Amino acid sequence: MKEDVAKYVAHCLTCQQVKIEHQRASGMLQPLDIPVWKWDDISMDFVTGLPKTFKKNDAIWVVVDRLTKSAHFLAIQQGFSVSRLADIFTQNIIRLHGTPSSIVSDRDPRFTSHFWKGLQKAYGTKLRFSTAFHPQTDGQSERTIQTLEDMLRACALEWSGNWDEAPICWNEVGEKVIEGPELVRITNEKVAIAREKLKEAQTRQKSYADQHRRVLEFKVGEHVFLKVSPCRGVRRFGIKGKLSPRFIGPFEILERVGEVSYRLALPPQLSHVHSVFHVSLLRGYNYHPLHVVSYPLHTIQEDLSYEEEPEAIIDRQERVMRRKSIPFVKVLWKNHTEREATWETEEMIRSQYPTLFEN
Template identity: 60%
Template sequence: MQVKPSLKDKIRDAREKDSHLQKMKTKLQEGKNNQFIIQDDGMLLNGKRICVPDVEELRTKIMHEAHYAPYAMHPGSTKMYRDLRPYYWWPTMKKDVAEFVARCLTCQQVKAEHQATAGKLHPLTIPEWKWEKITMDFIVGLPRTFIKHDAIWVIVDRLTKSTHFLPIRQNDSLDKLAELYVSEIVRLHGTPTSIVSDRDPRFTSHFWGSLQRALGTKLHFSTAFHPQTDGQSERTIQTLEDMMRACVIEFRGNWDDHLPLMEFAYNNSFHSSVGMAPYEGLYERKCRSSICWDIEGLRQLEGPELVQQTVDKIQTVKKCLKAAQDRQKSYADKHRREMEYEVREKVFLKVSPWRGILRLGKQEKLSPRYIGPYEILERVGPLAYRLALPAELSQIHDVFHVSMLRRYRSDPSHILREPEIQVSEGLTYAEEPIEILDRSIKKLRNKEIPMVKVR
C-alpha cells in the first residue's frame, strides 16, 4: 500500500490541529521521546508508520480505501487492522477499524456469524398427566404404497412420549384428517389441552382451528422457520425414518404394512428422556412381546394399590423428564448466547437460498445471507420477535426466533434498497441467470449432457 501525495499532504497539514500529535512532536524535539521521528518533509512517524491526525475525514478515507477498494474486498476487522498497521498509526486505530467494519452494510448482509447461536434453550413445561399436552408433525414425500399412502402423521404425548404413527395421503382433505384425529387420538386418550406443531397450512387453517376450539384445545405454533420449537416430533421422526429404512431392507413390501409394528416397537422400547418405555409410562408396565417368554403373568393389584402405583409412575416420569430437560439445556447452552433486542430497533432477517441452477456442475453461493433491515414491532415471549415485513413478504408469518435475526448497525452512508431477490414463503429464494458465459458437453458412457455456464 502506498500513500498518495494528496493524502500525505492532507495528513501533514492536519497534524497542526491534533493536540496529541503536537505534544508528541514537542517531546521529540526536547529529546524526551524516542518512539517518534520527524522526516525531512515534516511528516511525523511512529517507527515507520505515518501518524494520522485526529481528523475524521482522513481516518475514514484511509479505512474506506482499505475496506472497499477492489484489492481489499471487504476484509474483517482483524485482517483490515493488520493490513493498515504497517503503514498508519493513531491511538484508537484498532477500535475505529472494528467499528468501521461492523457498520459496513454489505458485510452485515453477507458475512457469516462466527459466534454461538443466539438464544438460550427454553424447554416446554412438563405436562401434569398423560396425553394432556401433545405435539404433531408430518413425514411427507414417502414412496406411494399400494393403497396410495405417501405420508405419516406423527402424534406424540409430551409426558410419556407414547406415539401414534398414522398413515395418510398428502392430499387428504382436512375433513379426512379431522375424522382420523377423532377416531385414533380422541377415542383413545380424550381431548388434549394443548397441541404444539409447526406452521403447516393444515394446522393453521380456519377449519382445524375451529375444530380444536370446539374440543377445548389450544394451538401453539412454532415461530417461522424454527422447527426446534417442536424438537420432540422432529426427533421422533428421525427415529421412525431409521426404523422404516431398516424395514424396507429386511422385510420388503409396502412400508404402511409394517407401520403398526413400528409403532408398537417404538412405544415398547426404552426411552432415555422418561427413563422407561413409553408404554410403561402409559400403562404402568411394558406390553408383552416375543422376548418375554419366561413371564407367566403379573400379580393382580387391588384398587388403592393400583392408583398409588399409577401416581408413583407419573412422578417418576416427571422426575426423569426434568432431569433430561436440565441435561439437554446444560449441553445446548454451552453453544448458545443470550441476545435481546429492543422494540423499534432494526434487524436483518436470515434467508436460505434455494439454488436450482446448474453452473457447470457447481452450485453458486454468492447470494446474501440476510435481508432487511426490518423494524421490531414487539417482543413475543422470551426468544421471539414480531417484525414489520414489507408487502412482498406478507405471506410469511412475521414472528421469528432470535437466532434468525442479526442486529443492524446504522450509518449515515447507508442507502437501503429493497432486495432484488424474490423470497418465497419458505424464506428461500431462487436465482435466475443473467447471461450465458460458456457452453460445454459432459460425455458419459451412454449419453452426452449439455452444460451451460451462466451468471
C-alpha cells in the same frame, strides 16, 4: 487510526448486509414445558409415500404422548379431508384419552387449516407449531416415526402382506388387573418419576445446547437487519446450490415476543412473511445519515429465501472423466463478483436457464 477504521467498517452499509458473523448462534435454547399428566400434551405427524394396501391406505398418522412416549399409529389415506381426520382423531384419541391440552406438530396444511384450528379451539386445545428455523420442536414424533419405519421394514421383509396388517406391537403374555386406589397410587408414582426424568434430560440437553449459543437482545424501537437465503435453481447431485447469507432491512422492532423472538415492522412488499423472527435471524443496524437502503423485497419468498439468477457465462472448459468428457461453464450470478462465480455443468445450466445461451 485503528479506531477510525473499525468505526468506519462498522457503519458501512454494504458490510452490514453482506458480511457473515463468525460467532456462536444467538438465542438460548427454549425447551417445551414438561407435561403434567399422560396424554395431556401430545405431538403428531404424518408418514406419507407408503405403498397402497388392499384398504387403500397409503399413510400413517402418528400421535405420541410427550410424557409416557406411548403412541398411536393410525392407518389413513393421504387424500383424507380435514373433517375425516377430525373424526378419526375423536374416535381414536379423544375417546380413549380425553381432550389434550396442547398439540405439537409441524405446519402441515391440514394442521394449519381453519377447520382444524376452529375444532381445537372449541376443544380448548392449544396448537404449537414448529417453524422452519426450529424444526426440532417436533422432534419427538419424528424420532418415533424413525422407529416405526424400521419396524415396518423388518416386518415387510419377514412377512408378506400389507403394512397396515403387520404385527408391529407385541403385548405381554397374560393379564395383570389392578383396580381401585392401588391403581391411582401406582399411576401417580410413575407419572412423578417420568416428569423427574424428563426434567433431568431437558436440563442436560439445554446445558449442552447453550454452550454453543450466545445471548443477544434488542430493545423496542431499535432497527435490525433480517437474514435471507439466496437459493439457486441449480441442483448438484439432487441438492441445491450453496447458500450465501445476506441481510435486508433495516426494520424497526415493534415488540419482544417471548424470550428469543421479536416482531418487526415489515413493509407492504413482505406482507406474506410472518412478522415474528428468532433472534438468530437478526443483526443490529449501525445508523449513518448517508445510508440509502434499496432492495427488491418483492422477490423474497415466505421462507425468507429468494432465487438467484445467473447474469452471464464468463468461461468454458471440458473436464475429462474416465470414458467421456463433460462440458462445464463458469456462471456469474447477479450481485456477485467474478471471484464468486461457480463452475456448473453446461447441461444443467442449459436446462435451468436456456435463455442464457441465446446471446
